[in-house]
Amino acid sequence: MLKNILIILTIFVWTANAFSQDLTLFCGDKLVRCENGNKSHFEIVLDYNYKELDSTKLPHDIREKAREYLLKRVGIKLYSRLIYYSCQEVNNEEVNERRQMRKTSKKRIKYAIQYYFIVQDSMKYYLTIAFTEDGKIISKDQLPNINSNKQLDKIIKICEAKVIAEKDTITIMKGNAENFSLEYDPKINSFVWKVEKSILSARGQRSYRFSRTLYINAHNGIIVRKELTEWQNVCNHSDF
Numbered sequence: 001m002l003k004n005i006l007i008i009l010t011i012f013v014w015t016a017n018a019f020s021q022d023l024t025l026f027c028g029d030k031l032v033r034c035e036n037g038n039k040s041h042f043e044i045v046l047d048y049n050y051k052e053l054d055s056t057k058l059p060h061d062i063r064e065k066a067r068e069y070l071l072k073r074v075g076i077k078l079y080s081r082l083i084y085y086s087c088q089e090v091n092n093e094e095v096n097e098r099r100q101m102r103k104t105s106k107k108r109i110k111y112a113i114q115y116y117f118i119v120q121d122s123m124k125y126y127l128t129i130a131f132t133e134d135g136k137i138i139s140k141d142q143l144p145n146i147n148s149n150k151q152l153d154k155i156i157k158i159c160e161a162k163v164i165a166e167k168d169t170i171t172i173m174k175g176n177a178e179n180f181s182l183e184y185d186p187k188i189n190s191f192v193w194k195v196e197k198s199i200l201s202a203r204g205q206r207s208y209r210f211s212r213t214l215y216i217n218a219h220n221g222i223i224v225r226k227e228l229t230e231w232q233n234v235c236n237h238s239d240f
Contacts, residue, residue: 025121027159034158036116037125037182044130044139045112050088053111058087062111065135070115075146077153081117088112108132112139119182120158125191144189151219152191155182161193164221165214169199182218185225191218192225 023034055063070079090109110133116124130139144152158180165177179196193216215225 023121023123025123025158027162030162032158032162032180033178034123035179035181036123037119038127038142038184039181041126041128041142042114044109044128045088045090048090048092048109050090050112053087053089055084055087057089058111058113059135061135062113062131065131065137066113066129069129069137070143073141073145074143074152078117078143078146081153082115083117084113084115086114109138119155123158123182125182141186142184144184144191149189149219155191155218156193156221158193160221161195161216161218164216164223165193165195165197168197168214168223168226177214183215185215188217188224190224192216193218 023036024031025034026032070082074082089111092108092110109130111131113129113131114126115129116126119125127142128139129137132138146152161180162177177195177197179194181194183192183194184190185192193214195214195216197212197214199210199212211229213227213229214223216222217224
């Protein structure tokens with residue numbers, strides 16, 4: 001039992017280090033914080049006991065179905081940017097602690113393949129394609145469909161997205177845009193820049209800090225969604 005817990009904790013630490021690390025780049029003289037995109041892509045595999053597999057040991061029909069799916073999904077331009085880096089074989093007869101807690105035993109994953117592409121500088125976007133033993137894809141789509149989005153291989157730069165985010169205001173005080181990551185939004189079949197923004201607002205005798213998340217269409221720069229959360233109450237000096 002203790003061994004299984006230690007294994008699970010090791011996996012979580014490895015995943016956090018691999019996909020959640022902070023990245024930075026400059027927009028002019030401003031240092032901008034970023035993150036790799038689609039960090040949760042590997043969770044579908046974490047529910048299972050699996051072993052890393054040499055790509056040459058992966059069944060030929062699974063490799064072909066992955067290639068056919070990706071080419072059909074994103075077209076040759078974006079497909080050519082995808083970099084394979086890992087694959088796994090799942091043992092469905094063994095149920096790990098995480099799978100028991102999440103009750104995901106209905107999914108019968110047998111193989112999983114990971115890819116990424118370089119978004120900008122050192123920033124990456126990751127994805128996992130999961131297959132049943134007979135080659136059916138059971139992972140969700142993590143890339144736009146080129147059939148209804150002809151612009152998907154043209155992604156605006158972070159600095160451009162930063163300007164768009166900082167022009168959007170809800171108060172008279174502007175907030176700084178930070179924590180950029182590229183994500184896939186299935187509702188609009190598009191990559192989006194997910195951007196966090198902190199805003200300070202005065203209300204009578206008190207000030208409040210809000211955290212706002214903007215989702216910017218990464219192909220045309222249009223803000224498609226906004227999420228606003230009141231973060232904390234900031235006391236004024238007059239309160240003391």
